[in-house]
Each structure stands twice: as C-alpha cells, then as structure tokens.
Amino acid sequence: MGFLQILTYLSGLVFVIGFAAKLLKYATMPMHVRWELYPIPHEGKEWGGSFYEEIDHWKKTRHIDHMAQYRFMVPEILFIRALHEDNRSLWYWSFPFHMGLYLCIGGLVFLGLGALVQIFGMAPENSALASLLQSLTTVFAVPGYILGTIGVVGLTVKRMTDSGLADVSAGIDFMNLIWLGLLFVTGFIVWLQDPGFLVSRAFFQSLITFGPMTEPMGAIHVVNLLLFIGFWAYFPFTHMTHMVSKYFMWDKVKWDDDPNKGDAGMDSKIKKYLAYPVTWAAAHVGAEGGKKNWADVATSNPWENKDQK
Amino acid sequence: MRPEEISKKTEQLVTINTEDLPPLPYPYENYEETPITPLKEEQKKKWEHSLDGVSALTLPKPETPEEEERLVKAFLSGLGKLMTKENNWTFLQPLMLSMEYCAKCQTCADACPAFEMSGRKDIYRPTFRADVVRKIAKKYLSKGGNILAHFRGHDIDLNWDTVARLAELSYRCTLCRRCASVCPVGVDNGLMNHELRKIFSQEMGIAGPEIHEKGSVKHLKFGSSTGMTTAAVADIIEYLEDDIEEKTGKKIKIPLNKKGAEILLIHNAGEFMAWPENPMAFAILFDAAGIDYTLSTELAGYDAVNYGLWYDDVQFARVALKHLEIARDLGVKKIVIGECGHAHKALSVIADRLLPGAQMIPRESSYTLLNEIVKSGKIKFDPSKNDFPVTLHDPCNVVRLMGIVKPQREVLNAIFPPGRFREMEPHGVENYCCGGGSGFAIMSSGNFPDWKRLVSGRKKLSQILNAFQGEMDPSIRKMVCAPCSNCKGQIRDMLESYEVFEKTGIWYTGMVELMVNAMVDQKKPFLEWPGDEDDDD
Ligand code: SF4
Ligand code: SF4
Numbered sequence: 130m131g132f133l134q135i136l137t138y139l140s141g142l143v144f145v146i147g148f149a150a151k152l153l154k155y156a157t158m159p160m161h162v163r164w165e166l167y168p169i170p171h172e173g174k175e176w177g178g179s180f181y182e183e184i185d186h187w188k189k190t191r192h193i194d195h196m197a198q199y200r201f202m203v204p205e206i207l208f209i210r211a212l213h214e215d216n217r218s219l220w221y222w223s224f225p226f227h228m229g230l231y232l233c234i235g236g237l238v239f240l241g242l243g244a245l246v247q248i249f250g251m252a253p254e255n256s257a258l259a260s261l262l263q264s265l266t267t268v269f270a271v272p273g274y275i276l277g278t279i280g281v282v283g284l285t286v287k288r289m290t291d292s293g294l295a296d297v298s299a300g301i302d303f304m305n306l307i308w309l310g311l312l313f314v315t316g317f318i319v320w321l322q323d324p325g326f327l328v329s330r331a332f333f334q335s336l337i338t339f340g341p342m343t344e345p346m347g348a349i350h351v352v353n354l355l356l357f358i359g360f361w362a363y364f365p366f367t368h369m370t371h372m373v374s375k376y377f378m379w380d381k382v383k384w385d386d387d388p389n390k391g392d393a394g395m396d397s398k399i400k401k402y403l404a405y406p407v408t409w410a411a412a413h414v415g416a417e418g419g420k421k422n423w424a425d426v427a428t429s430n431p432w433e434n435k436d437q438k
Numbered sequence: 439m440r441p442e443e444i445s446k447k448t449e450q451l452v453t454i455n456t457e458d459l460p461p462l463p464y465p466y467e468n469y470e471e472t473p474i475t476p477l478k479e480e481q482k483k484k485w486e487h488s489l490d491g492v493s494a495l496t497l498p499k500p501e502t503p504e505e506e507e508r509l510v511k512a513f514l515s516g517l518g519k520l521m522t523k524e525n526n527w528t529f530l531q532p533l534m535l536s537m538e539y540c541a542k543c544q545t546c547a548d549a550c551p552a553f554e555m556s557g558r559k560d561i562y563r564p565t566f567r568a569d570v571v572r573k574i575a576k577k578y579l580s581k582g583g584n585i586l587a588h589f590r591g592h593d594i595d596l597n598w599d600t601v602a603r604l605a606e607l608s609y610r611c612t613l614c615r616r617c618a619s620v621c622p623v624g625v626d627n628g629l630m631n632h633e634l635r636k637i638f639s640q641e642m643g644i645a646g647p648e649i650h651e652k653g654s655v656k657h658l659k660f661g662s663s664t665g666m667t668t669a670a671v672a673d674i675i676e677y678l679e680d681d682i683e684e685k686t687g688k689k690i691k692i693p694l695n696k697k698g699a700e701i702l703l704i705h706n707a708g709e710f711m712a713w714p715e716n717p718m719a720f721a722i723l724f725d726a727a728g729i730d731y732t733l734s735t736e737l738a739g740y741d742a743v744n745y746g747l748w749y750d751d752v753q754f755a756r757v758a759l760k761h762l763e764i765a766r767d768l769g770v771k772k773i774v775i776g777e778c779g780h781a782h783k784a785l786s787v788i789a790d791r792l793l794p795g796a797q798m799i800p801r802e803s804s805y806t807l808l809n810e811i812v813k814s815g816k817i818k819f820d821p822s823k824n825d826f827p828v829t830l831h832d833p834c835n836v837v838r839l840m841g842i843v844k845p846q847r848e849v850l851n852a853i854f855p856p857g858r859f860r861e862m863e864p865h866g867v868e869n870y871c872c873g874g875g876s877g878f879a880i881m882s883s884g885n886f887p888d889w890k891r892l893v894s895g896r897k898k899l900s901q902i903l904n905a906f907q908g909e910m911d912p913s914i915r916k917m918v919c920a921p922c923s924n925c926k927g928q929i930r931d932m933l934e935s936y937e938v939f940e941k942t943g944i945w946y947t948g949m950v951e952l953m954v955n956a957m958v959d960q961k962k963p964f965l966e967w968p969g970d971e972d973d974d975d
Pocket of ligand 1: 539541543544545546547565621622623624625626627
C-alpha cells in the first residue's frame, strides 16, 4: 500500500469522526423552547397558516403533510430555491457551484461502483454494466468540473467586487473557494489526460482491496488527489457543512411546532432542564451563583408584595 | 463597513442623514423630514451614543478604566454562559447553529426593513451584530482563537466601545425575523439579537428601561407594566361598563375572577389606558355571542404582556408562569389572548415548554375565537356600516411567528362590503414589522423616538400609504386594522408624526372595534375617527 492510499484512509477517518462529532454535538443539545417560523410546509397550508388557526386546536388531530415537506425540500436542496427567490444575482453563481459539487460527488460514487465491479472482473471493455458506470462517471464528473469552476470564478469575483460581501469576507473565504476551484480545474485536466478514468478507478480499486496501484498516476493527478483528500479532512471543521445546519435549523428549529401535550419524553426533559443550576449574574435573576436552579428563579418573584399598592 | 470597525475609537460610528433615507410614497415623496435630534452635550457626557448618535438605553458611561474593564469582562462571561446548556437550554441549539453557519451571502440584508430604511447603513445589516458576536466568541472564547485570527476573519478588538455599541445595536432590531425566513442556510439573525440582549440583561443588568424597570419589573411588582394595580383594575372595568352603556345602551357586566368560567381572557393592559374601546368591544362581542369568560384582577392576570420575550428568559418565565397559574386557579378551560401580538407568541408558543404538559393550560388566539363567532352566525353583522377602505397590518408575532394568517382576513371580509378590504404588499408571513416590535413601540428614552420614526417605522408607513394610493383625498376616510396593542402604538405614533390623517384621511384601529361597528344591533357608530368629538360639539 502506498503513501497516497494511507493519506486517503486517514482523511476519510478524520472526515467521518469530524462529521459525526458535529452531528452528535447538535443532536445532543437540550430541546429548546419553541421558536418556529411560518410557513411550515408540513402544516400543509400554502398561505403559511398553522393549527393555531383552528378553534380548540389542542383537541384536534394534527395532520402532518409529509408530501408538502418534500415538495419544499427537494427544490430547496437541489436548486437552492431560497437564493433563487431572494438573492438572484448570487444564485447565478451559487447554483452552478453547488450543482457542480453535487455532480462531482455523483461522479465519485459511480467511480467507486466502477472500481467495485472491476474487482469482480467486470471492466468497461468486457462488461455492459462496467461500461455504463464508466459513462455515468463521465456524465456526472465532467459537467460537474465545468459548472463548479464557473461557480467558483463567479463567487470569487462577486465576493471581491460587491461591497456588502467584500466587507464580510476574510482570507479564509477566498482560500476555500480557490481550493475548490483548483480541485475542479485539476479534475478536468485529469479527465482530459485519462478520459476513461482508468487511473482513478485503479486507485479506487487499490483502496478497496488494500492492494497495490496497477496504473501509474501522473503528477497533475497526484495534485488533484492531494487537494481532494486535504479538503475532505478539512471540510467537517468548516461552516461549509451547512447541510448539518440546514437539517437541524429546518427540522429542529424552524419547523419544530410539536405542542407540549404531556408526553413522557418531553416531560422528563423539561423536568431535567428546570433542575439545571443558573449562574447568570444580574441581581434581578437572583441565581446566587448557581445555588438556584431554573425552577427556583422562574417561580420566584423578587418584587411580589413589596410596595404593593 | 467591516464588523471589526465597531471597536474603532471614534466619537460616532455612523450618522443617519435624512437625505439618505428611501423616499416615502405619495403624498410624501418630497416631504421634508425632521432629522434625528442630536443629544444635548450633557446627555452625551452621560450616555453611551457612539454607535449612531442615538441613545435608546440611556446607558451610563463607565467612570473609570477599571469599571470599563469590569464591564468588558462581564460581557465576555455572559457570552460564555450563553453557550452553556445549564444557563441557556432554552435557546442553545438554535443559537449555536446560527453562530456557526452563516455563509455571509447577505440575502438577509435585503429582507431587513431596518437596514433598507436606514439608507442601507452597514451597521444595521442583520449580519453585522451577529458577526461581531461570532468574532468575539471565536477570538476570545475558543481554543487557539488568536491563531491566524485575521486570516480566519475574527480579528476583532473587544473593548468597552465595542460592548457599548453592541448594547445599543441590540436595540436597533425589531426581532421580526424576516431575515431568518429568507436565509438559505437557516441562520437566524433575529435570534442572535435576542440572545445578545440576554447577555446584557441577565449578566450585566442592562436593558431598555421601558421594557425592564418600567416593564417586566412593574408587571411583577404592581400587576401591570402600565402601573395599573390590582386594586385599580376593577375600578377601571367599572368605568368601561358605564362607557359601554353610554355607547350601546346595553348594560353589560364584565365578569371578573369568575371561577370555573370557560375562558380566561387576557388583554394587553395598555388597552385599558390608551384604547379602552378595545376591551369594551371584546365585552360587547363576548356578551352578544354568549361566551362564558372572565377577566382576572390577580397580579399580572389582567395584563397579557410579557416583555421578557424581547430580552430576558428569567423575566419571561416568571410572567408566563404567573399567567398559567392564574388560569389554573380559576379553573378555566383555556386562556384567550386579546389583541396583543407578542402576548400571543409568548404565552402560546414560547411558554409551551416551560412546564410538564399536565400543568399547561390550552391557549388560544382571540383572532381564531372571533372568527368562530362570526362563522357561528350568533351575531348579525351589517357590512354596509363599515363602508370605507380598509387594510390589515399583520403583527409578526401572530403571523410569521405563529402561523395565524386567515382568521383575521375572514373576519374583515365578513364585516366589510366586497372590495373594501385590500392587502398591503407584501403581507401574511412575508409581512413587514410595524416598526415597534421588540419593545420599540413603548421605548421612548433619549432620542430613540426619532430613530423609530425615521427608520424602523418607515417601511410600514410606506406600505400603509401604498395600500391606499389613488384614494389619498383626506375626505375619503380609510382605516388600518392593526389587531395588536403594540403595533397600534407604533402606527399611532407614525400617523401622528407625519400628520397622515390630516393629509390623507388614513386612521387606525383594532379588529374588534370594527366588528362592533358593524353589528346590526349597534345603533350609533362605535368607531371614532379623529375630529369626531369636535363634530359632536
Ligand atoms: S442570509 Fe443567512 S447565510 Fe446569508 S448572510 Fe444572512 S445569515 Fe448569513
Ligand atoms: S429580525 Fe427583523 S429587524 Fe432584526 S435583523 Fe432580522 S429582519 Fe432586521
């Protein structure tokens, strides 16, 4: 096994651990108070209404419209609908950038599948399936490289020239864009040199089999690979993992309209939280440096009966 | 302006010039605006004002460098506590998501009325204050925060200027959350502002005086933020009964502290003082519909406001728990919240997870109940009595933050002749705040009222004027229905400062007043327009 393979495994490991840690961090935070924002697609009311519009709503069965939620989510994820509607000039660049990324990830999946079938003796030249996987790799990856590059260039220029964006951008934002841009460009060059992704598939195969590399890898390919595995390991530690925030912020905050009807799970959480010690220091809180808990401070009224008129 | 510039040593970071503000619609396109009144020299010496020359907080300047340092440390300590589950379980998850994930795309900026109407001053961008908080947290509270801080984009200086400006800046956002509704990654800059206010209040004892000392403290001390005591409320209600008799000829007894009533109705107590016709109209409607309800004269039981919603979780919880306790003691089946937007959001939604489920009392919006009354046919309405153009203001707390959109429209369509009701654009969940959200409607310290007039209320004034274009002749009386006490206060102040009724014939009221005005058995008009009393003389 070569150095590049070891680096790839390591970066994969960092990615998995980093990403899992991030998911775990948010998933284990306490249930918060409700802070939803309408419209909530699963309410199924296109005008943005909620069950609060119904008389005695707590006595009624709540209908959750899952289909409406998917109708909202799919265009949101695939086409970045929010940006299309509310920030079109940025969407022109952000959309190709994200679509480029999705396509490249799709290409990578087909490359991996191609490597897998190749292990079982099915190569593009002798198997229809392997040949299909090879074509799909190209069909996804190449437009991905092109769209991604267009997006990176557009976003970089926009970030530099739009004063609203330039004022909030830092070196790291440009570095992230350029890093991904180089990844797309070198990927494209690799494809020009090896239109059938022969070397890439062989590398993938060596990763799966822990075996040696059967095809020599060119210099630009090595650069592309290093850029990729570096980014893979770095990614979980950046705000670019915003699919995590999207899941939590949408599903667990903006759309979390679960009423408190005394179910055991919610009750036990609330009881636990009310016992948390409070250390807020302002005098009116009266937390006494953590001697009081939430139940104590919330049920106290420091002003009651004093100066009552 | 980069967020880092907030720590710059300068007398004033930004100045609002009236010529930079977006023009208002006809007949105000060439209106000569009165600029923000500069603070007097002695006020400038006393109060922090270096953000934009405006003081909403009348925040005293520290007297010694040691005091400055102590305050800066207190801020940092508060920021740290905000990020712990023990001190902030209530909002930790949404806060941390918003702390970490901003893509700096500025989509939120165009949605924010404060930013737009300030003439796009960078300090009012939804991201500006949020970015400052993020940068301070990253540099001063995270491990290795100093390493490559400039390259990583959080090289900010934390000094007293920064903290003082942040305090004022946290009172330049109405918490309308329009920004959050457009953010492509789900970041909530309204929430970031809410949390920032909490550091000031819960750790440093700094808050808008009208929402803390004169607000939630008075509420818990006397029973109402208006200062109305439990002893006074029953007297006031007696006066209301007399007024009802005078206006309707009906003798209606408003039930007080009635054990076992179906409903506890809680108004914003500001209505008793400023718009008594609102609780009167509720009494008339509930009586005519045969609703079994009661008002309470218990401490805080007659005032639905919960100013803690805007700045302090502890004060919030104290008031919300009082409301629930009163309802429990009376044995009512549900609480109905009067025309007060933030009370809707506070008690129905946010307070929902403060107690185990069995201890919760169902809460319902008066809009929903009023619509049900209309639909039931128990009261006969004659829409021709409301034969004037009307538009509807959507209180953010009820609409975008709670999803009650249709009932108020169904009511208006039932009590107005066809074609008389027109929508503002945009409306419903995409509405704009009245400009008085997050406590602004009642905040009047320093020269802050000028900022509200010029900046935060400007979008709503534009929308109101736009809704009635083509009918601006002042002899055509036109109405803005604003079913929220806070919004009414802000809209009243805007209409009065710009002499809108005199110039265009546009006035404002709540929804129940319009309903009673349209009741078939209501002989005299219930609505009062400015100048009506003079006509009587
Ligand atoms: S829209 Fe959201 S991601 Fe974009 S700058 Fe605003 S808060 Fe950040
Ligand atoms: S909550 Fe409203 S006022 Fe505050 S930043 Fe967002 S859009 Fe602007």
